[in-house]
Amino acid sequence: MTAPGTAEAGRGAPSGVRATARVTAAPDGRGGTALPVLTGEGPLALRRVRADGGWARALLVGAMGGPLGGDRLTVRAHARPGARLGLGSAAATLALPGQSGEAARYDVRLTADAGAELRWLPEQLIVGAGSDLAVATRADVAPGARLVLREEQVLGRTGDAAPGRLTSGLRLRVGEQVLLEQELTCGPGAPGGWDGPAVLGGHRALGQLLVVRPEFTATPPVARLLGDHAALTPLAGPAVLVQALGRDALEVRRVLDGALAELDAPDTGP
């Protein structure tokens, strides 16, 4: 915590809370994965949970809620060569307005070294009315490493007249090559047409599933629709992106889970 005073005291101050959670995974030499680094701060607490099959799993446990306006939260996860790290969250993240009127930032930095496997599967981000949040997720994947990344956004809580404002960026780099760079901006004050027929079309839940696998170089999955408002698309490299829109979080989750199950099935070809 680098904000003045405690996390509680930092709430609402112009600078908000600064907090970083770090996890580093490495092979433990016995066929499993150790977590030599596992540290959280303030609203970003990390807890190791049971896992098997050579995996290490950790959950972000929302100790305080947030992010609130002015907060600056960072998650850094690093899977060293050969490690298998699964990272999730115990509950949804709820963005709320702060007292300062400042925007909040939530940065996620994922790094998978050669031969490593990293899964980032947090629960939904709910963008509450009046909040203003910029999320930036950056995944750096070495050639030969594997990644599963899921992000879901719910625009507004039930009963909110309008969602908050969200800018959600996602960048994937495999080796030296940036394979995906996208940024969605929505909510009050977003550029015109964000809720119109070209962008969200009134949908209030959306999600992205990004899967990187070396074998996609030789056999890329075929682009396909997944229902009315979702598609699986191979990127210009060994990765696929699933984008899904839905009426609610459940609908989006169903589509993304289905897509991941299909990709995980031994026979993923058509």
Place this chain on the structure above:
Amino acid sequence: MAATTSAYDPGPPPGPVPAAPRAALLVLADGRFPAGGHAHSGGVEEAVAARRVVDGATLEAFCRGRLHTAGLVAAALAAAAALGTDPVALDRAADARTPSPALRATARRLGRQLLRTARATWPHPELDALASAFPRGAHQPVVLGAVVRAAGLDGADAAHCAAYESVSGPASAAVRLLGLDPCDATRVLAAVAPAVDRTGAEAVRAALRVPESGTGALPAASAPLLEIGAEAHAGWPVRLFAS
């Protein structure tokens, strides 16, 4: 001076003669410029079929959404290309900003078609080099920026041209698909015009950061329904527009 006599004396020019070329931009941005755009709806054909675009108001919302996402990205790529950024790097940046393979293929087709017409229109060694580097076509905005250079125009011209194309294509397709009154469609374009100007300016600002910061400085605004819809459209057995 030769002692020519003429009854017509235009007198001194009314003011400074504009040095910047302007008419070439009109040639390039003309909807009748024969570079294949007429067969592309910019996603409107799918949006009409899904009943998301049904009239002038929904067309305007579509155009605004497309302008601030795909339009902004295209405008910045075009401006960066016009300013001389390496087209190979820009083409990769365009791939990264286009997750839909259907849209990547469309962008390359349109790039190839634009380059064909432009090489006949404004012959230039840089265009020849671009054609050699991308025999299957580079992303259309990257080609557009190079064409703008060949035509003696600048980065702002490229950005405005790309931003305008991002809405003019859908508007004219909507006229054909919905039987929309052409005046309504043109009114939509006029209503969106100030936003086109702002988008063009924003794109140029981003492009000017590229020499220092790399292509990561380019905007990456995304439109999920355009991308999902493009994949749906590409699978139709029967369609009027190529995209």
Place this chain on the structure above:
Amino acid sequence: MHLHHDTEPHGHHGAASGGGHPPVRPDGTRRALRVGLGGPVGSGKTATVAALCGALRDELSLAVVTNDIYTREDAEFLLREGVLAPERISAVETGACPHTAIRDDISANLEAVEDLEDANGPLDLVLVESGGDNLTATFSRGLVDAQIFVIDVAGGDDVPRKGGPGITTADLLVVNKTDLAPYVGADLARMAADARLRRGGLPVVLQSLRAPDGVREVAAWVGARRAAWVAHP
């Protein structure tokens, strides 16, 4: 019934280089002859293309580009008929404006022709079939070297008299489905006479594809154009 056969190619060869397209391949040989087939909906363009492919495929390396307003339908017809391998058929979307794609903005068609040449090696002949349109639709000389306009007797025997750019300027006018003339009360002699009057010496063929080898005259005309094209300096 072959009313007139002008064996002299009708100029334009040098002009067929639109879109920066030279009429020679990089190796100096002439590229494929491109023949456009236009005409109203239902006049038998696709059937004529299919019959031409059947008649010419043994002697010439062929490919077809279709421009149906509903993309792929013509291509699928050709595939069903088994006249050409699928990789020799390409379909182009026209944005609901078939005449634009063959006349005002020929980019997509030129690209399709190029891709067919790339995929199938040197070709001798590419047939470009327009989507069904009205009587004013003609091909750009930047896209095709010669064009055939196809009408049929069931469309009304006054069509040749009415004229229009397709009727009057096409390098070959085909009056199709002559076998239907008795059933629709069409006066073939009158159609032929009107066409001759309108076309000032350009050839006209009346054909029925139901007759054995019904496409023979059109195939011969295309063959002559092809021979003249190859011989052109």
